[in-house]
Amino acid sequence: MSGKNYRKGGTVMTERKLPKLHFWSSFFVLLMITLAVVLFKRYTQGIGAISNLNDSMPWGLWIGFDLLCGVALGAGGFTVTAVVYIFHLEDYKPMARPAVLTAFLGYLMVIAALLVDLGRPWNIWHPLVFWNPHSVMFEVGWCVMLYTTVLFLEFLPLVFERLGYNKQVHFMHKYLTPGLVIAGVLLSTMHQSSLGTLYVIVPEKLYPLWYSPILPILFFVSAITLGLAMTNVESFLSFRAFGKRLEAPLLRKIGAATAVMLMVYLVIRIEDLLVHGSLKYAFKFDMASWFFLAEIVIGGIVPMVLLFMKRIRRNPLALTGTQILVVLGIMFNRMNVAVTAFQLGTGSDYRPLWMEFVVSMGMIAIGVFLFSLAARYLPVFPEGPLTDAKPKDPFVELGKLR
Amino acid sequence: MSTYALLFDQSLCIGCGACEQACQSEHDQRPHKPDKLDHDSFTWVEDLGHDQYARHLCMSCENPTCVSVCPVGALEKNSLGPVTWDAKKCIGCRYCMMACPFEIPKYEWHEPNPRIRKCDMCVHRVTKGMPTACASICPTGATNFGTREAMLKEAHRRLKKYPERYTGEVYGEKEAGGTGVLMLLTKSPSESDLPDNVPQHDMPHLTWNVLEKLPQIIPVWGAFLGGMYWLGNRKNEVAAHEREELQERGHGDD
Secondary structure (H helix, E strand, O other): OOOOEEEEOOEEEEOOOOOOHHHHHHHHHHHHHHHHHHHHHHHHHOHHHOOOOEOOEOOOHHHHHHHHHHHHHOHHHHHHHHHHHHOOOHHHHHHHHHHHHHHHHHHHHHHHHHHHHOOOHHHOOHHHOOOOOOOHHHHHHHHHHHHHHHHHHHHHHHHHHHHOOHHHHHHHHHHHHHHHHHHHHHHHHHHHHHHHHHHHHOOOOOOOOOOOOOHHHHHHHHHHHHHHHHHHHHHHHHHHHHOOOOOHHHHHHHHHHHHHHHHHHHHHHHHHHHHOOOHHHHHOOOHHHHHHHHHHHHHHHHHHHHHHOHHHHHOHHHHHHHHHHHHHHHHHHHHHHHHHHHHHHHOOOOOOOHHHHHHHHHHHHHHHHHHHHHHHHOOOOOOOOOOOOOOOOHHHHHHHHO | OOOEEEEEEHHHOOOOOHHHHHHHHHOOOOOOOOOOOEOOEOOEEEEEEOOEEEEEOOOOEOOOHHHHHOOOOOEEEOOOOOEEEOOOOOOOOOHHHHHOOOOOOEEOOOOOOOOEEOOOOOHHHHOOOOOOHHHHHOOOOOEEEEEHHHHHHHHHHHHHHOOOOOOOOEEOOOHHHOEOEEEEOOOOOOOOOOOOOOOOOOOHHHHHHHHOOHHHHHHHHHHHHHHHHHHHHHHHHHHHHHHHHHHHHHHHHO
C-alpha cells in the first residue's frame, strides 16, 4: 500500500517515509561500530575487560536480559503457531508468520549473545557430544538448538514462496508444519520452564520473593502470557513501521486471553509465596519489597484489570499500551530473578558496565534490522486491502491517518 | 571404599600459611599471600582476629552441585574424592559458579580462553596414594588427610573429648549432603566466614525432581497437542465434505 494516496477531510495525504529514518540509521551504524570495538576487546582480553561480572556475580545483564528475556519474548512464536495450527483458530493465521519470524530472529540473537557471554564460545556445540542429562543447562542447550532449527524450518516457506518454489511450500505446509508446530510447543514447554529450573538449585542464594521450587511453572505460564502480549505489540509495531493491516477484533480477543493468562499467573505466583511464607517480605518496604511490588502491581495486577475492561480493549492505543505493560512486567520479573534476587541473596556487588549494555542493545538492533529486511523482501505479512476490517474500526481509522 | 577427605581443626590452626604456599607451588601458581579465593588461590587462610583462622578451599562435596549442573560434564567427582575440571569440555557457562553453595569455583575473567579454577584436592597426588600438599605440610596437624570415614570418626572423637573447644557440630558432615572437607570449628560458620545457610541435604535432587518429570509430562502433552490437531483437522474435513455434499444435492435438485 506504499505510495498510495489517502483522501481524508478533503486533503490528500501522501505517505511519506519515516522522518526519523536518518536518526535511526545513524544510531544503528554508531552502535554497530561500538559493538565491534567492544567485541574485539572481549575476544582479546576476556569478559572481565568489558563487564562488571565477577566471581560473586557470574551471571548478570546478559543472562537476565539477553537469555531470559530474549527467550521469553520469543514465546509469541510457539503460542501463535499452536493457536493457529493445533487449535485451528485460523483467524489468527495472519499473525503466525510475523510471530515465527520474530521468534526465529530472537533466538538467533539469544545465541549470538551467548557467544559473547560463554567463556569458551567455540565449544558451544559441546552439549551435543558431552552429555550430562542431570544438568538443566544441558537441557536448555539442546532445546534452544532444536527449537531454533524448528523455527528455521517454519521460516523457510517464506523464502521458498518468495523464490516461487510453490510445490515445496505446499509440501511443507501439508506434511511438515503440523509436526513442526507440535515439536515447537514441546521444546518451548521444556526450555521456557527450564530457564526457571536453572534457579531451583540455588534456594539459599535467591531472595525469597523470587525463589520457588515451582519456578519452572511460573516461567512457563508467564512465557505464554508474554507471548500473547508480544503478538499484539508486534502487530502494532508492524502496523506503525510498515503500514501493515491491523487485525483489530483479533487483538481484542488476544487482550482478553492475556488477561486470563495473567490472572492465572498472578494467582500461582502469589499463592506460591503464601505457601512458602515469603509474602511477608513484600511488605517490608525496603528495596526488595518495592521491586517486587512494582513487578506484581504495575506489571501484573494493573494491566490485568485494564485488560478485563471492555473500554480498554476497544481502544487500540490503550490496548497496546496495556500489553506493553504486561511485556515490561514479565521482563522485569526475569531481570529480578537473574540480578535483583541473586544480588540480594548473596550480597554480590554488581552494576552492569556500559559495554554490557552495548552488547545487549546491539543484539536488539541487529534483530530489528534483520526483521525490517525480512519484512521488506519476504512475504511476512498478508497482502490485501483493509476490506475485512469493520468500517468504524478505530484501528482502521488510525491506519488511514498514516 | 570410602572416598578421601580432609579434616580441618580450627583450634589447631596457627595461621602460618604453609598450606597456601604448598598449594600454590603444587599448582604452579605465583607465590603470594591470598586475601580471598580467586583464580590464582585455591586455598586461603583467613585471619579472623584474636589468633583465630579459617581455611577456605573446595569442599569436595560427596554429591557435588557443580558436577550436576555442568551441561557438558566438565566437572567430575573422582572416585577417590577430588572434584576435577576438564579444560577440554568446558564451555565457560559459569553455571557451576552460580550453583556452588560454597561459592568455590572461580573464573579467569581477564583471559580470552578462561578456565574455571578451584582446589582439586591434589588429585594428581591422591591418585598416587599421597596426601594433599596442604595436609602434608601442615606443621600443627590442623589439616589432616585420610578416608572420609576415618576423618569423620576422628572429628567426632575430638568433639566428644573436647566438647568445650568446638561449636559441637562437624561442618561438612551434613552440609550440602556431606562434603569431603570436614571442619571442626571453634567459631560458628558465620563467624568463620563460611556460608551458614547451606541446606543440610544434597542439592542436585532439587533440579532433578523437575527434570525427571519431563519424560512423563512431554509425551502426554505431545499426545494432547497431536490429538487436538487431529480433532480440528477432522472437523474441517467434515465441514468441507458437507459443503460439497450440499452443493451436489443442490445441483441434483435443479
